[in-house]
Amino acid sequence: MDVFCDLEVDVNGEEVFMVDKNIISCYSGRIKRLLGKSKGGTGNLKVIFHDFPGGGEGFELTTRFCYSKGKIEINPLNVSLLHCIAIFMEMSESFSGVQNLFEQTDKSFEDIKYWTWSELLAALKQCKELLPAVTSSGLLHRCVDSLVGRLALAGEASPCPSTSSPDSSGLRLSTDTRSTESLRNNFRATWWFEDLVSLNPPLVKMLTKSMVWRKFDHGVIVRFLLYYQKSRFVTAGVDDKCKIIETVVEMLYSLDHSAVSCKSLFGILRVALNLNIKKCCRTILENMIGLQLDQATLDNLLVPSPVAMDHIYDVNLVLRFTRSFLGTGFCRVPLIRVQKVANLMDSYIAEVSPDPSLKPSKFCSLVRAIPDLARESFDGIYHAMDMYLESHAELSIEEKKRICCMLNYEKLSAECCKHLAHNSNFPSSASVEALASHQKKFKSLLEDTNQPKPSIDSPYSSVATENKGKTEESCEQIVLYAGRLDISDENEKLRANLQGMQCRVLELEKVCKKMQNQMAKMLKSRLSGQSNARSLPRLCS
Numbered sequence: 001m002d003v004f005c006d007l008e009v010d011v012n013g014e015e016v017f018m019v020d021k022n023i024i025s026c027y028s029g030r031i032k033r034l035l036g037k038s039k040g041g042t043g044n045l046k047v048i049f050h051d052f053p054g055g056g057e058g059f060e061l062t063t064r065f066c067y068s069k070g071k072i073e074i075n076p077l078n079v080s081l082l083h084c085i086a087i088f089m090e091m092s093e094s095f096s097g098v099q100n101l102f103e104q105t106d107k108s109f110e111d112i113k114y115w116t117w118s119e120l121l122a123a124l125k126q127c128k129e130l131l132p133a134v135t136s137s138g139l140l141h142r143c144v145d146s147l148v149g150r151l152a153l154a155g156e157a158s159p160c161p162s163t164s165s166p167d168s169s170g171l172r173l174s175t176d177t178r179s180t181e182s183l184r185n186n187f188r189a190t191w192w193f194e195d196l197v198s199l200n201p202p203l204v205k206m207l208t209k210s211m212v213w214r215k216f217d218h219g220v221i222v223r224f225l226l227y228y229q230k231s232r233f234v235t236a237g238v239d240d241k242c243k244i245i246e247t248v249v250e251m252l253y254s255l256d257h258s259a260v261s262c263k264s265l266f267g268i269l270r271v272a273l274n275l276n277i278k279k280c281c282r283t284i285l286e287n288m289i290g291l292q293l294d295q296a297t298l299d300n301l302l303v304p305s306p307v308a309m310d311h312i313y314d315v316n317l318v319l320r321f322t323r324s325f326l327g328t329g330f331c332r333v334p335l336i337r338v339q340k341v342a343n344l345m346d347s348y349i350a351e352v353s354p355d356p357s358l359k360p361s362k363f364c365s366l367v368r369a370i371p372d373l374a375r376e377s378f379d380g381i382y383h384a385m386d387m388y389l390e391s392h393a394e395l396s397i398e399e400k401k402r403i404c405c406m407l408n409y410e411k412l413s414a415e416c417c418k419h420l421a422h423n424s425n426f427p428s429s430a431s432v433e434a435l436a437s438h439q440k441k442f443k444s445l446l447e448d449t450n451q452p453k454p455s456i457d458s459p460y461s462s463v464a465t466e467n468k469g470k471t472e473e474s475c476e477q478i479v480l481y482a483g484r485l486d487i488s489d490e491n492e493k494l495r496a497n498l499q500g501m502q503c504r505v506l507e508l509e510k511v512c513k514k515m516q517n518q519m520a521k522m523l524k525s526r527l528s529g530q531s532n533a534r535s536l537p538r539l540c541s
Contacts, residue, residue: 001367002024004019004020004021005018005019005020005025005044006021006044006045006394007019007020007021007031007035007044007045007046007047008044008045008046008047009046009047009048009059010046010048011048011049011052011055011056011058011059011226012049012050012051012052012055012056013050014055014056015055015056015059015497016046016059017056017059019063019066021035021045021122022190022433023066023067024062024063024066026066027065027066027070027091027093027100027101027315028062028066028087028089028090028091029089029090029091029093030088030089030090031089033090033370034047043273047434052085052088053081053085053088053130053133054081054082054084054085054129055534057081058076058081058084061078061081061082061085062085062089065082065091065101066389070099070100072101072102072104074104074105074108075108075451076112076115076119076120076122076123077119077122077123077126078126079105079108079109079123080123080126080127080130080134080139080143081126081130082101082104082105083102083105083106083134083137083139084130084133084134084139084529085101086100086101086102086105087102087133087137088133089101094479099130101366109139109142110141112143112146113146115146117150117195120143120146120147120150121147121195121196123143124143124144124199124203125198125199125277126204127139127140127143128199128200128203131200140206141206142212144203144206144207145210147207148207148210148211148214148216149214150234151192151211151216152214152216190223190224190227192219193223193224193227193228194231196224196228197227197228197231197232201243201244201246201247202247204225204228204247204251205247205250208225208251208254209251209254212255218255218256218259219259221251221255221259222252222259222260222264223254225248225251225252226248226264228244228248229244229245229248229268232244233271238275241271241275242276245268245271245272245275245277245281245405246277246278246281248268249268249272249277249281249284249285249288250281250284252265252288253284253288255467257291257292259388260288261295262289262292262293262295262296262300263300265285265288265289265292266289266296266300267393269289269303270303272285273303273304277393284448286317286320286321286324287324287327289321289324290320290321290322290323290324290325290327291324291325293321293322293324293325293341293344294325294338294340294341294344296321296344297344298344298347298348298351301313301321301344302348302351303317303318309371310357311352311355311357311358311362312352312355312357313351313352313355315352315358315362315365315366317343318348318365318366318369319365319369319384322341322345322369322370323369324411325341325369326338326419335374337373338371339374339375339376341370341374341538342370342374342375343380345366345369345370346375346380346381346384347380348366349363349366349367349380349381349384350380350383350384352366352388353384353385353387353388353391354387354388354391355385355391356391356392358388358392360392360395360399360402360403363388363403364402364403364406367381367385367406368406372408372411375408375411376411377411377413378407378409378411378412378416379412379413379415379416381407382407382412382419382420383408383416384406385406385407386425386426388403388425389403389425389426390425393425397427400426400427400430401427401429401430404426404427404429404430404433407430407433409434409437410431410437410440412434412437416434417434417435417437420434421434421435
């Protein structure tokens with residue numbers, strides 16, 4: 001058969017091939033269809049392809065197949081490319097009794113279960129270069145399922161003896177049997193990480209979904225995703241880093257959240273802060289952190305504020321964390337977890353309170369982010385509030401009052417009440433509230449001491465004596481606070497309230513002294529009674 005070069009083929013603008021149109025059209029339905037539409041002529045015809053699979057290399061394989069009368073070596077290294085070419089060039093018609101290219105490649109994939117690990121990996125890497133053609137043909141899913149299936153069958157042992165042999169030097173570092181076994185198990189679970197690092201994000205997403213479907217250990221999947229992100233970031237550009245982060249976050253979100261540590265999520269967040277990732281991805285990452293906020297540390301929360309904001313730290317980010325944590329409702333979260341977050345938030349508020357750019361409204365939002373019921377004590381909030389008022393001395397009295405309204409005086413210790421009573425940073429109304437709360441606690445303490453008197457041998461007698469001492473001390477403190485309090489700037493109503501409190505304190509002092517005398521007489525009579533009992537002889541039974 002004479003060979004003519006009467007057809008010019010431009011492949012993706014990369015290379016130009018001169019081929020025999022009759023030979024190529026015998027095997028390619030697409031070329032035959034294009035030539036049928038041409039009007040013909042004496043000159044050469046030209047065909048231009050813009051998205052030919054494999055570019056010039058792919059078209060060269062096509063011509064080799066056609067000029068060899070439908071014969072070509074098909075192996076795991078080129079089967080993916082040839083299969084995509086067969087679909088693109090519509091090579092599904094048989095010629096001279098020889099199977100067409102589509103049938104030959106499809107038959108080769110039937111033997112995929114016999115391929116080695118290296119062959120499977122090579123085929124998958126080739127698919128990476130053929131997206132999205134391999135996706136539409138279903139070829140990519142077959143490669144991914146086969147690769148993950150091989151991992152599932154391998155179990156704890158690697159299909160590559162050279163990388164998973166128990167006799168390798170990496171497993172002989174420890175003479176401790178338990179340490180060696182732990183290292184061996186860890187190595188067996190992660191030996192394939194390095195092999196899959198070169199895959200692009202879409203393929204990693206498909207692999208992860210397949211692993212989840214096959215019920216892989218979520219902890220191992222998490223470790224792979226984190227390893228993938230760290231390894232790829234070494235050489236990736238800015239755009240590629242965004243795609244990698246978005247893929248990793250999306251896949252982590254699909255896993256059991258308990259398998260993803262809070263520390264790892266904060267590590268991803270700090271990297272993502274410098275990238276322009278999608279808003280939905282950022283929201284997912286923040287929600288995942290928020291759900292584990294009770295596991296965070298103060299250092300985790302001290303995230304620098306974006307450039308456009310004046311705050312030293314990103315306060316809005318922490319507020320979003322708390323909303324995610326309590327998103328399901330305060331009553332549905334175990335109290336011990338909420339209390340951990342409350343303690344963490346108290347430390348965070350104390351850390352950011354000296355920031356001169358922190359507005360009163362934002363400070364109040366931080367305090368209100370956690371319900372009062374979650375705080376066993378408000379001492380931490382008081383100290384943070386003291387620092388904030390000291391750093392923002394320019395605030396008006398009304399602004400200071402709004403801030404002090406968030407204090408739960410009933411949960412302030414006696415030490416904090418004592419400090420607040422003569423703290424010039426706080427408005428006088430706050431000092432009055434502190435005194436009122438302290439008086440209420442004093443009344444409660446007095447009621448405890450007014451319970452039925454215990455016997456002299458009772459262990460509670462020491463408690464009563466101790467309460468008596470506390471009562472005396474409380475009376476002296478309240479009178480002392482009232483004497484030191486300066487309310488010259490307050491109205492007459494506050495002055496009248498304070499005078500009334502002083503009168504009530506004096507009355508309570510009288511009652512307290514009267515109770516002390518009664519208790520002393522009772523103790524004396526009990527002691528004399530026991531002394532007389534000891535002097536009497538024992539009666540015989």
